[in-house]
Amino acid sequence: MRKTITLSEQEATLRQLLLDVSNYIGTLDGHSRPQLRFTGGWVRDKLLGVGSKDIDIAIDSMTGYHFGMLMKQYLEQPDTQAKYPKSVKLSKIEANPDKSKHLETTTAHIMGLDIDLVNLRKETYTEHSRNPQMEFGTPEDDALRRDATVNAMFYHLDNSEIEDFTGRGFNDMERGMIKTPLSPYQTFKDDPLRVLRAVRFASRLAYSIDPEDERAMSDPAIWEEFKLKITRERVGIEITRMLRGPNPRQSLHLIDRLGLYKTIFTIPGSESSPPGTALSNWQKAYDQLQVIVNAESEEFDGQNAVAIVKSTLFNKPEDVYPMWLLCAFVPWARVARPAPKKPGGVAPTSAKMSAQEGIKADNDSAKLIDNAVSHLESIIQARHAVIKEESTTNPLKRKQEDVSRQEQGLFIREWGSNWRCSVMYAILTEIAESAPEQHHEILKEYAGWLSTLKDLDLLEAYQLKPLVDGKKLAKEFETKDGPWVGKALKVIIAWQLRTPDNLSPETAISENREQITGLIQEGNHARPSDVNGERDGQKGKKKKQGKGT
Numbered sequence: 246m247r248k249t250i251t252l253s254e255q256e257a258t259l260r261q262l263l264l265d266v267s268n269y270i271g272t273l274d275g276h277s278r279p280q281l282r283f284t285g286g287w288v289r290d291k292l293l294g295v296g297s298k299d300i301d302i303a304i305d306s307m308t309g310y311h312f313g314m315l316m317k318q319y320l321e322q323p324d325t326q327a328k329y330p331k332s333v334k335l336s337k338i339e340a341n342p343d344k345s346k347h348l349e350t351t352t353a354h355i356m357g358l359d360i361d362l363v364n365l366r367k368e369t370y371t372e373h374s375r376n377p378q379m380e381f382g383t384p385e386d387d388a389l390r391r392d393a394t395v396n397a398m399f400y401h402l403d404n405s406e407i408e409d410f411t412g413r414g415f416n417d418m419e420r421g422m423i424k425t426p427l428s429p430y431q432t433f434k435d436d437p438l439r440v441l442r443a444v445r446f447a448s449r450l451a452y453s454i455d456p457e458d459e460r461a462m463s464d465p466a467i468w469e470e471f472k473l474k475i476t477r478e479r480v481g482i483e484i485t486r487m488l489r490g491p492n493p494r495q496s497l498h499l500i501d502r503l504g505l506y507k508t509i510f511t512i513p514g515s516e517s518s519p520p521g522t523a524l525s526n527w528q529k530a531y532d533q534l535q536v537i538v539n540a541e542s543e544e545f546d547g548q549n550a551v552a553i554v555k556s557t558l559f560n561k562p563e564d565v566y567p568m569w570l571l572c573a574f575v576p577w578a579r580v581a582r583p584a585p586k587k588p589g590g591v592a593p594t595s596a597k598m599s600a601q602e603g604i605k606a607d608n609d610s611a612k613l614i615d616n617a618v619s620h621l622e623s624i625i626q627a628r629h630a631v632i633k634e635e636s637t638t639n640p641l642k643r644k645q646e647d648v649s650r651q652e653q654g655l656f657i658r659e660w661g662s663n664w665r666c667s668v669m670y671a672i673l674t675e676i677a678e679s680a681p682e683q684h685h686e687i688l689k690e691y692a693g694w695l696s697t698l699k700d701l702d703l704l705e706a707y708q709l710k711p712l713v714d715g716k717k718l719a720k721e722f723e724t725k726d727g728p729w730v731g732k733a734l735k736v737i738i739a740w741q742l743r744t745p746d747n748l749s750p751e752t753a754i755s756e757n758r759e760q761i762t763g764l765i766q767e768g769n770h771a772r773p774s775d776v777n778g779e780r781d782g783q784k785g786k787k788k789k790q791g792k793g794t
Contacts, residue, residue, distance in 0.1 A: 248292070248407065248415060249407070250288070250291045250292065250400055250405070250407065251291075253296070255356050255357060255358060256300075256358075258329075258356060259300070259355065259356060259358060259360075260402050262329065262355075263281050263302065263316075263402055264281070264402055264403070265319070265325075265328075266312075266315065266316045266319045267279050267280070267281055267402075269315070269319045269322075270312075270315050270319075273315075276307075276315075277306055279304050279305055279306045279307055279312065280304075280305045280306070280401070280402075280403060281302055281303070281304060281305075281401075281402045281403075282302070282303045282384070282399040282400060282401050282402060282408070283300055283301070283302060283303075283399065283400040283402070284301045284302070284303045284387070284398075284399050284400075285301050285391065285396050285397070285398075286299070286301070286396055287299065287300045287301060287400075288398045288399060288400050288407065289395050289396055289398065289418070291400075292398075292407075292418060293418075293450075298357065298358055298359055299358075299359050299360075299361075300358055300359070300360050300361070301360075301361045301363065302360055302361065302362050302363070303363060303364065303365050303384075303387060303399065304362065304363070304364050304365065305364070305365050305384070306364075307364060308349050308350070308363075308364050309349065309350035309351040309361070309362030309363040309364060310349040310350065310351045310362070311349075312351070312362050313351035313353060313362050316353075316362075350362060350363040350364075351363075364381055365381065365382050365383065365384055365386065365387040366379045366380065366381060366382045366386070366387055366390070367379070367380050367381070367382030367383075367386035367387070367390065368382075368390045370435040370436070384399060384408065384410055385410040387410075388408075388409075388410035388411050388426065389410070389411065389426045389427055390426075391426060392425065392432070392436075392439045392442050392443065392446075393417075393423050393424060393425060393426075393442075393443065393446055394411045394413040394414045394417045394424050394425070394426050395414055395417050395418050395422075395423065395424075395446070395450070395452075396446070397409075397410065397411050397414055397426055398414040398415075411426040413426070421450070421451070421452040421453060422452055422453055422454070422455055423443050423446055423447045423450075423452050423453070423454045423455065423458065424454075424455040424458060425439070425443075425455075425458055429455070429457055429458040429460075429461035429462070430461040430464065430467070432461075433461050433462060433464075433467045433470075434466070434467060434470050436474070437467055437468070437470045437471035437474055437475055438471075438474075438475050438479055438480075438483065440462045440467065440471065440505070441480065441483040441484070441487075441509075442483065443458060443462065444483075444487065444496055444499045444500060444503075444505075445483055445486055445487050445490065445496065447495070447499060448487060448490060448491075448492040448493070448495040448496040448499065449490045449491055449492065451492060451495070454499070459503060462503055462505070463503050463504055463505075468505075468508045471508060472508070472513075477513070477602065477603060477604065477605045478605045480509060480603070480604050480605070481604035481605040481606060484509065484573070484604050485604075488566055488569040488570055488573065489566050493569040494531050494532070494534070494535040494569075497527075497531045497569075497572065497573060498528065498531065501524070501527055501528060501531075506519075506524055506527070506576065507519075507524075509603060509604065510573060510574065510576070510577070510599050510600075510603050510604065511599060511602070511603045512595065512598050512599050512602050512603060513602055513603070515583075515598075517580060517581075517583065517595050517598075518580070519576035519577050519580055520579075520580075523575075523576040523577075523578070523579065523580075523677070524576050526576075526677040526678060527575060527576050527677060529676050529677045529679075529681070529684075530572055530575040530673040530674070530676055530677040531572050531575075531673075533672075533673060533676045533684065534568060534569065534572050534669075534673055536551060537551055537554055537555050537669075538555070538565060538568070540552045540554075540555045549692075550685070550688040550689045550691070550692035551688060551692075553692035553695060553696060554672065554688060554691055554692055554695065557665070557695040557696075557698075557699065557704070558665040558666075558668060558669050558695070559665075560665070564665070564666075567610075567613055567663075567666050568666060568669050570606075570610060570613070570614070571613065571614060571617050571666055571669060571670045571673070572670075572673055574596045574599065574600065574614050574617075574618075574670075575670070575673050575674055575677050576677075577594075577595055577596035577599055577618065578596070578618060578621060578670075578674045578677075580594075580595040580596065581595065582594055582595060583595065583598070593611075593615055594614070594615050594618040594619060596614050596615065596617075596618045597611050597612075597614050597615035597618070600614045613663055613666055616660070616661065616663060616666075616667055617663075617666060617667040617670035617671075618670070620659070620660050620664075620667045620671075621667075621670065621671050621674060623656060623659065623660075624656075624660070624667060624668055624671040625671060625675070627652075627653060627656045627694070628671075628690060628691060628694040630649070630652065630653075631649060631653065631693070631694045631697050631698075649697075649701070650701045650703065650742055650743060650745070651739050651742040651743045653697075653698060653701065653703055653706075654701075654703050654706040654709070654742035655738075655739065655742065657698070657703055657704075657706040657707050658706055658707050658709070658738070660707070661707055662707050662708075664707060668691070668695075672687070672688070672691055675687050676688075702745065703742075706742065709738060709741060709742070711734045711737045711738050711741070711753075712737060712741060712748065712749070712750040712753045713734075713737060713750045713753060713754060714734075715730040715733075715734065717750070718730060718733055718734075718754070718761065721754055722761065722762070722765055724765055727768050728768055729761075729764040729765050729767070729768040732764050733757075733761045733764050733765075736757050736760050736761060736764070737753050737754075737757060740753055740756060740757055741753065
């Protein structure tokens with residue numbers, strides 16, 4: 246591992262600018278020249294040979310906001326404007342006040358780099374909060390307060406030397422280890438969110454977690470502190486970063502192995518949770534998803550089940566994250582819905598509630614999870630219908646194919662635009678619930694079903710529009726629109742799925758005339774009582790209003 250850092254042209258220019266600002270401040274009355282350091286993740290990533298556009302800059306003798314204002318002042322000097330190209334300018338300077346106003350920090354954007362200006366600090370924690378009392382500190386204080394030794398090294402701008410005040414940063418990077426600078430138990434007790442950060446960094450860097458740290462992370466006392474001190478919004482931010490990171494499988498595996506699942510993916514205040522068997526089987530799901538994600542496109546030969554599944558369900562790189570998000574909720578697949586709040590209502594799935602309450606998932610993500618769980622059984626039913634049909638030798642094969650296309654197309658329309666994600670959830674759930682020797686057959690059946698959907702040109706069936714609209718139907722049948730229209734359009738869609746080559750609106754109407762007529766008559770029979778009821782209600786309302794005036 247390298248122990249020196251080579252700056253890019255942008256970084257070298259930024260370093261020189263900051264040194265010039267530091268020298269300028271030293272000439273001002275009442276100011277001493279501050280010492281500056283690049284800190285934390287930027288140092289780690291540069292040592293690993295990874296570029297970064299985010300740089301934290303630690304200042305030893307003033308707040309980040311004070312330094313930022315003086316840097317702005319320096320850049321406005323005529324001599325400075327002549328020295329640096331026009332690209333060297335602050336395009337943003339924004340104050341981020343901490344709880345202590347005198348420790349205010351500043352963010353800025355300069356030369357395409359996002360920088361955070363903050364003073365060196367020392368932290369003191371109280372019993373009931375993860376938000377520490379902060380004061381000015383030494384470089385060693387600042388290094389020891391950090392969550393991992395590999396994130397605690399500094400790059401001193403004066404001499405370009407790397408400083409390792411914990412004495413372990415270089416060594417832990419060489420052995421690929423996440424380790425807290427101080428006692429792991431006390432570190433995690435002070436700020437339990439550091440448990441999730443340790444998982445995230447171990448996954449992102451493909452590192453191990455120090456055994457002593459792992460024991461502290463699994464300590465029930467730490468997780469009681471977690472429940473008391475950490476907001477669910479912060480939990481959700483860390484989980485999202487994990488699942489969008491380079492190794493989400495490792496993140497889920499660490500959460501699983503360290504026994505953290507029920508604390509993270511939970512419904513706070515509820516006794517509802519996945520059964521032990523679901524948790525013990527979860528690894529089969531995230532291991533299988535990793536195999537699918539890693540499948541190479543050149544493996545696709547029409548026979549490789551994993552490649553067929555991937556090529557059908559993954560349309561673009563952005564599809565990977567929602568698949569991992571769904572995988573995180575596989576243990577909730579069979580947990581019963583809670584009782585509805587209102588009689589006759591339908592409560593959201595327990596998985597959705599866990600997403601909303603446990604990690605504060607946004608509405609789209611929560612709906613994605615709810616749909617996947619809600620559609621699980623119908624997806625399994627649809628797959629079995631095709632597999633069963635393909636195994637028969639019925640002489641009415643063409644008729645069977647027509648019915649299959651309609652049935653399968655209506656299923657996809659029911660599942661909606663995210664049906665591919667729901668199918669992946671079904672695959673992972675079935676994998677988790679089955680013995681390893683059955684996994685190949687399950688994947689083979691799903692691949693066969695998906696291939697059939699592709700052959701029938703049904704992959705985008707959820708986008709299918711009816712050949713006629715409600716106005717045209719009402720005009721054709723010389724009647725007013727009403728509830729019958731929606732039902733009639735569904736009849737038209739079903740016909741289009743059966744006869745995909747026929748695009749004639751007139752034929753669509755003529756071949757379904759009898760059925761649509763029946764729907765209209767059915768609506769007309771129901772209408773008098775509905776209308777009378779409505780009129781009675783309106784009369785009653787008017788009488789009531791009249792009585793009160």
